Amino acid sequence: DVKVTQSSRYLVKRTGEKVFLECVQDMDHENMFWYRQDPGLGLRLIYFSYDVKMKEKGDIPEGYSVSREKKERFSLILESASTNQTSMYLCASTGEGGGNQPQHFGDGTRLSIL
């Protein structure tokens, strides 16, 4: 079974802090994704990566950056956290090859910025 692990289930940080959210997958997947999920807005893609050191902007990249130094790990960075970044953050991964491969999600990190 695919396992996607996010480093924290709950996190509380202060405005202006630099925040790191870590995600690790154990299935040697090429593609990894970071989403945020907010009531009424659904899941929105922040960034994704299709290979080590590669990254692509999603729909809402502003205020975020990412790092993919190793294939199994994809980090989301809030450069200077703001209250509007309080949200549920979900990491996902999927293998190469297109078709109907599902995305496998981590448990999510509920981040609160005070």
Add this chain to the structure above:
Amino acid sequence: RKEVEQDPGPFNVPEGATVAFNCTYSNSASQSFFWYRQDCRKEPKLLMSVYSSGNEDGRFTAQLNRASQYISLLIRDSKLSDSATYLCVVKGSNFGNEKLTFGTGTRLTIIP
């Protein structure tokens, strides 16, 4: 217009009833379609893919209408455990592009 639109619900349905959700998408070049299920405070999980000819998995039937750009999910003989939010998901139009676009979800509650 949103790329993927769903009725947010909530749908409150008695146990044993049949319930159907629709979802519309705006990009006619979209290639792949899915229904995901998300339980309260949990991560989304793939329920089923949606194939052009329609497909069934037990009590669940998914259909795709490319001409009208909508997909549907039918749940027969609903169970209490079917209570969840159902997410309509559409995959990017480029080969090898694994990007998914999610609808905001339809909340379903099965009433005993």
